[in-house]
Amino acid sequence: MDTAKTKIWAYRMIAFVIGIGVLAALVYHAGFERFLNIILQASPYWLAASAMIYASSWIFRTLRLKQFTMYAGKSIKMFDLFKLHISGYAINVILPAKLGDAATVGYLKMRGISIGRSAAIVLQTRILDVFALILLSIPAFISFFQKGAPEWISTIIFFCIILVAVPIVVVILDKNKRISNVLEKSGDELSHKFLKLAIEKMKDAYEGYHEMMSDKKLFFSSIFLSLMIWLFDGLACYVVSIAVGVQIPVIAVVLAVSMGNVGKSAPVTPGSIGIYESILAAVLVLFDIPFDAAVVIAILDHAIKNLFTLVVGLPATMGIGMAVSSC
Numbered sequence: 001m002d003t004a005k006t007k008i009w010a011y012r013m014i015a016f017v018i019g020i021g022v023l024a025a026l027v028y029h030a031g032f033e034r035f036l037n038i039i040l041q042a043s044p045y046w047l048a049a050s051a052m053i054y055a056s057s058w059i060f061r062t063l064r065l066k067q068f069t070m071y072a073g074k075s076i077k078m079f080d081l082f083k084l085h086i087s088g089y090a091i092n093v094i095l096p097a098k099l100g101d102a103a104t105v106g107y108l109k110m111r112g113i114s115i116g117r118s119a120a121i122v123l124q125t126r127i128l129d130v131f132a133l134i135l136l137s138i139p140a141f142i143s144f145f146q147k148g149a150p151e152w153i154s155t156i157i158f159f160c161i162i163l164v165a166v167p168i169v170v171v172i173l174d175k176n177k178r179i180s181n182v183l184e185k186s187g188d189e190l191s192h193k194f195l196k197l198a199i200e201k202m203k204d205a206y207e208g209y210h211e212m213m214s215d216k217k218l219f220f221s222s223i224f225l226s227l228m229i230w231l232f233d234g235l236a237c238y239v240v241s242i243a244v245g246v247q248i249p250v251i252a253v254v255l256a257v258s259m260g261n262v263g264k265s266a267p268v269t270p271g272s273i274g275i276y277e278s279i280l281a282a283v284l285v286l287f288d289i290p291f292d293a294a295v296v297i298a299i300l301d302h303a304i305k306n307l308f309t310l311v312v313g314l315p316a317t318m319g320i321g322m323a324v325s326s327c
Contacts, residue, residue, distance in 0.1 A: 012095060015269045022274025023299065026281065030292040038244055038296045046243030050236045051304050057232035061085060064128070064225040068121040071218055072113045072208070083316040084108070090313025093271035093306050101126070107320060116204025123205070124212055124222070130265070131164045132226035133258040136234065140255035150286065153255075156262055171213040180207050233257055237280075237301040244300070246293045248284065256283035260298070276302050 062082045084107035092100030108118035187199035234257040260280035264272035277298040284294035
């Protein structure tokens, strides 16, 4: 048991060191003195405005989650939903492997939503995020395509489209929930309790996801909220660029933020530290933004968002933990 815990902590430390190492490499190539000068000259007022804009995006995140929990038959207060939602994000900032998503499933289970349905809700929010990021990237990608889009951006967008399209196509083709029936039969044939339980939860998750996807009103309203989430997220980054005195086309910022957040889907480092900054800076450079300025914008943007998430999310996590321990 101790050996397993040691390995887990070793993995977490290695992942954290890798993330910091990537950031250090970015700063080194940008030039430390130049990097520091740009940061010192940044407007604190615009940086504060960026933080407030990002904070506003959480209104839409919470509203989206509210829709899904109400659809699951549970009426949870907005503030309570906000706390459990941002708590999961705070855990993702600290730990790799998207463990915060698993925590969110657990929090929703505590609120009376089954594990399967809770997992379906978290999965749907992630798919909607990717879908919204693709939609917001279209104008910039069209502009890029005319000039000759870099292959790595085309590849990322292609895989994102597949990621979003597959579950939608599955739901469309499986109107009679045959997959659910197959899972049920498979569970009945199993004698192993753990596997049987796992199949039951998979069936519950699939049915919950199928129902959410089949509700057109819920689907389109959640897409709208997802677009608003990422518009505010992109606007927060745009305001950071204003703070450092760099003029960037809005479509460039939107594409950079979109690609950066898609890159965060690979939970290699805690909070995708280093991954997000590298991708965002790389996209900005493609729009002729100086590398040093692009690195500063990427690091400040991610730092502001992560700092807000931790400052608000960690107390929420401790509050939830205390509530559980007192039960």
